[in-house]
Amino acid sequence: MSPAFGAMEVEHYSKGxxxxxxxxxxxxxxxxxxxxxxTICKPLIQREHQFYETLPTEMRKFTPQYEGKLPNL
Known part of the structure; x- marks a missing residue:
């Protein structure tokens, strides 16, 4: 899990x-x-995930902030 998600307040319910x-x-x-x-959640597309994980630092200010994958909540 991304550290950013760990810092977010998440309202938990009995089923997620x-x-x-x-x-x-x-x-x-x-x-x-x-x-x-x-923050939004959407289906993970492996190619998009790889794009954000390997995006050069200089380009990150021009793209949406990528928080990473959430675990199965």
Whole structure:
């Protein structure tokens, strides 16, 4: 788990974490959910994950902040 996720306050329920639909989705992914005010969750595409994990530091200010993968909550 990314350290950023570990620092987030997560409201736990008996069966997991409450995620809300992300209403500002334009297109692309079929299921985008809102984790909190600054973080969304979406299905993991291995190629996209690899892109963010290997993105040069100089380019990160031009891309969405990648928090990493969440464990099965």
């Amino acid at each position: 974490v409450l995620l809300e639909p992300f209403v500002h989705q334009v297109g692309g992914h079929s299921c985008v959910l809102r984790f909190n005010d600054k």
